[in-house]
Structure formats: C-alpha cells, structure tokens
Amino acid sequence: MHRQRKQDMNKQELIDAVASSTGxxxxxxxxxxxxxxxxxxxxxxxxxxVQLVGFGSFSQGSRAARTGRNPATGEEISIAAAKTVKFTAGKAFKDAVNGARK
Structure with missing residues (x-):
C-alpha cells in the first residue's frame, strides 16, 4: 500500500485560500x-x-558553537554558534492536526 503525499501549500495558494474565505x-x-x-x-x-493564541508562537532561539565532521573527508570542522527561529504549536492547532474534537 502506497501512501500518497499531499502537495504542500505555497504562498500564492495561501493567498488564494484566504481571499476565497474572506471575499x-x-x-x-x-x-x-x-x-x-x-x-x-x-x-x-x-x-x-509572537504569540497567536490557539495557533502557536514564534520566537528566537540559539544553537551553541560545536565541532562537526565533514562527511566527505572525515575532517573535524568548527560550526559557529547561530540564532534559530522556533515555532511552538498551540494546543488548539495540535488538537486540530491530531483530529481531536471539542
């Protein structure tokens, strides 16, 4: 049994969907x-x-500097610290994704 992959929504499709729903x-x-x-x-x-109640929150995180390895050569490399973006889904969003009913 093959599971069919659903197509991702791009920005234009999001705009189309919102325009259709709002008129x-x-x-x-x-x-x-x-x-x-x-x-x-x-x-x-x-x-x-940024907290959007029921949807989730966007915030800034950080990743510490670390030592990695070049997979092609096996040589150790230094990977610099970096800022990251985090999204944490809200309860209502998680429930919707998991099919929970109110």
Whole structure:
C-alpha cells in the first residue's frame, strides 16, 4: 500500500485560500499576508516572541558553537554558534492536526 503525499501549500495558494474565505481581492489579501509575515519576522529579529493564541508562537532561539565532521573527508570542522527561529504549536492547532474534537 502506497501512501500518497499531499502537495504542500505555497504562498500564492495561501493567498488564494484566504481571499476565497474572506471575499477580499487577491491583491489586498497578498498585501495583508506580506504584512503579517513582515511583522512576525521583525518581532522575532528583535528577540520578541509572537504569540497567536490557539495557533502557536514564534520566537528566537540559539544553537551553541560545536565541532562537526565533514562527511566527505572525515575532517573535524568548527560550526559557529547561530540564532534559530522556533515555532511552538498551540494546543488548539495540535488538537486540530491530531483530529481531536471539542
């Protein structure tokens, strides 16, 4: 039995879906989606956490510097510390994904 993989939704498809559900034009919806993404990005870049109750929260994390290994040569390499972006799903979102009923 083969499991069929569902297609990922891209940004334009998201805009189309939101425009369809709200009745707004695709142009206005595209601007709104871009504004939301921009606001979340700017807040996380500043180190803030963005909480969308029922959906989840976006925040900044960090990864410590570490020693890795080049898989082609086996040579040890230094991997610099880096900032990361974290998304933690909210309870309602997790429940929806897992099919929980209210």
């Amino acid at each position: 707004a034009s695709k142009a206005i919806t595209g601007e709104a989606v871009d504004a939301v993404i921009g606001a979340i990005t700017n807040a996380v870049v500043k180190g803030d956490t």
